Amino acid sequence: MPGITTHYLFGIKAWHRMEKCALRNTISSFHGAYALGEQGPDPYFFHPIARIRKAGNPADIMHHEGLGPFLMALFQYAGDLPRGKERACTEAYAAGFLGHYELDSAVHPYVYGVSDPQASHDINTLETHFFLENDLDTALLYRMKGMDLKDFRMHATISMTPYMHRAVGEALTAACQSAYPDMKAGYFLMRTGITAERMALFLLEDRTRLKKKLAIWVEKKLFGHPIFSGIVGSKDPEISMEDPFNLRKTGWVNPWQTDKVRTESLPELMNGAFDRYLEGLSMLNTYFSSTDGDRKERVYNKLAAFVGNRSLHSGL
Numbered sequence: 104m105p106g107i108t109t110h111y112l113f114g115i116k117a118w119h120r121m122e123k124c125a126l127r128n129t130i131s132s133f134h135g136a137y138a139l140g141e142q143g144p145d146p147y148f149f150h151p152i153a154r155i156r157k158a159g160n161p162a163d164i165m166h167h168e169g170l171g172p173f174l175m176a177l178f179q180y181a182g183d184l185p186r187g188k189e190r191a192c193t194e195a196y197a198a199g200f201l202g203h204y205e206l207d208s209a210v211h212p213y214v215y216g217v218s219d220p221q222a223s224h225d226i227n228t229l230e231t232h233f234f235l236e237n238d239l240d241t242a243l244l245y246r247m248k249g250m251d252l253k254d255f256r257m258h259a260t261i262s263m264t265p266y267m268h269r270a271v272g273e274a275l276t277a278a279c280q281s282a283y284p285d286m287k288a289g290y291f292l293m294r295t296g297i298t299a300e301r302m303a304l305f306l307l308e309d310r311t312r313l314k315k316k317l318a319i320w321v322e323k324k325l326f327g328h329p330i331f332s333g334i335v336g337s338k339d340p341e342i343s344m345e346d347p348f349n350l351r352k353t354g355w356v357n358p359w360q361t362d363k364v365r366t367e368s369l370p371e372l373m374n375g376a377f378d379r380y381l382e383g384l385s386m387l388n389t390y391f392s393s394t395d396g397d398r399k400e401r402v403y404n405k406l407a408a409f410v411g412n413r414s415l416h417s418g419l
């Protein structure tokens with residue numbers, strides 16, 4: 104995951120740049136569901152039940168395996184609902200989820216490449232991972248909104264009424280059961296993940312910066328260096344590395360594709376993801392607007408070919 108704030112801002116920028124169309128209006132009306140969709144499967148990283156269940160954490164499974172079948176199942180589920188509030192909410196959520204897919208699959212290989220080149224997922228590599236994402240959250244928020252990270256109310260971006268929780272929970276359950284039958288994702292688990300995300304975002308807000316200071320202090324005592332404190336919602340005291348966004352275009356290697364040295368900077372990776380996202384949103388709008396069965400199927404197949412089946416971690 105790039106950070107929570109980065110995912111949100113990526114979605115906001117895309118909404119501003121989208122062509123005027125029905126899906127854009129739907130997102131305006133259901134911006135809370137869209138903002139939640141932009142967080143992709145990340146809310147389940149914060150879900151206590153998801154973390155301990157035998158069948159695995161949906162967030163881990165959905166990051167490791169290709170996400171294409173899940174996304175297409177989600178789009179189809181939304182597109183088959185009768186038109187109304189529930190469908191509009193689900194469409195907005197699905198549109199946001201596509202943003203998470205594009206951003207994660209483009210940026211994660213770089214984040215792992217510079218923080219965990221062996222993709223060991225060792226706890227000691229998480230310090231650079233989370234602190235790099237914090238650098239990005241901080242810089243983007245300042246650039247796009249002129250705002251300090253500590254003043255950003257992350258949990259308020261996901262404003263959703265109970266029926267919206269239900270609509271998204273049902274859509275997630277159906278899409279997960281279709282794409283990952285072994286995950287055994289039931290409605291209770293999927294719906295409570297939304298609540299877990301909102302609570303986590305609220306708890307991570309750090310207006311006074313005291314939480315960050317305390318988290319770093321505790322982690323230094325426990326582990327000798329900070330690990331998870333990078334995700335607390337205020338600017339880190341130190342920059343994660345000398346050139347976190349690779350503006351000098353130094354070579355880096357995707358841990359899952361070690362035969363290729365890449366030199367893209369983080370802004371270049373994000374711009375590429377952004378262009379793809381806008382194209383995908385336009386196709387998604389056409390799909391959701393289609394009523395004729397044959398045409399709808401053609402658009403669906405075209406969309407499936409465009410989406411592909413990349414992993415959120417490796418981008419492959």
Ligand SMILES: [Zn+2]
Pocket residue numbers: 104105142143144145166203207415
């Ligand atoms: Zn993610």
